[in-house]
Amino acid sequence: MIPPHVAVLASGNGSNLQAILDATQEGTLNATVRLVFSDKAAAFALERAKKFGVEALSLSPKSFPSREVFDQAVVGLLQERKIEWVVCAGYMRIISPVFVRAFKGRILNIHPALLPKYPGTHSIERAIEAGDLEIGVTVHFIDEGVDTGPIIEQSRIQISPGETLDAVTERVHELEHRLYPKALERVFSGKVRYEERTK
Numbered sequence: 590m591i592p593p594h595v596a597v598l599a600s601g602n603g604s605n606l607q608a609i610l611d612a613t614q615e616g617t618l619n620a621t622v623r624l625v626f627s628d629k630a631a632a633f634a635l636e637r638a639k640k641f642g643v644e645a646l647s648l649s650p651k652s653f654p655s656r657e658v659f660d661q662a663v664v665g666l667l668q669e670r671k672i673e674w675v676v677c678a679g680y681m682r683i684i685s686p687v688f689v690r691a692f693k694g695r696i697l698n699i700h701p702a703l704l705p706k707y708p709g710t711h712s713i714e715r716a717i718e719a720g721d722l723e724i725g726v727t728v729h730f731i732d733e734g735v736d737t738g739p740i741i742e743q744s745r746i747q748i749s750p751g752e753t754l755d756a757v758t759e760r761v762h763e764l765e766h767r768l769y770p771k772a773l774e775r776v777f778s779g780k781v782r783y784e785e786r787t788k
């Protein structure tokens with residue numbers, strides 16, 4: 590199968606991006622990352638992309654009059670490069686309907702919680718504060734809500750009593766780095782398909 594053309598969207602460190610790039614190199618993920626895009630010019634994810642020989646671009650939302658106009662510009666960049674799949678990996682922006690519709694069923698995300706629990710930000714912190722004994726990560730399709738799209742895969746770990754936020758966060762990240770490339774492979778190979786909710 591011809592590897593699909595993928596863009597990864599990231600706002601920060603890009604450790605999930607790295608796991609994805611490594612999996613494409615190791616051959617466990619059949620995909621070509623064509624573009625890494627960020628809304629933050631200083632994102633380390635852009636450095637990781639360049640080091641890997643992948644085009645790295647950023648646009649500042651502040652230079653655009655609205656979320657929709659910004660997203661339309663991002664969609665333009667992706668379409669120009671014939672991107673088939675959009676993979677959000679720590680992209681800290683809500684994707685507006687104009688973007689979701691342009692890539693319907695072809696935008697994926699990873700979230701550090703067992704959705705539908707703890708959508709939005711600070712989910713690991715919120716799980717610990719609530720005294721949860723387990724935590725996990727979710728790979729899902731993006732729809733027009735915030736972290737509400739159809740779930741592709743989840744993975745969970747136990748929280749030990751007294752475990753610090755940093756320690757839990759580190760273990761959650763390890764889990765993400767294992768789960769995301771595997772889940773993407775299932776989607777790109779057609780084993781999992783997007784189905785729109787009917788209600």
Ligand code: GRF
Pocket residue numbers: 599600601602603604605606678679680699700701762765
């Ligand atoms: C990850 O925990 C991801 O689930 C969340 O943001 C974090 C990004 O980390 N959406 P990184 O930039 O991939 O290192």
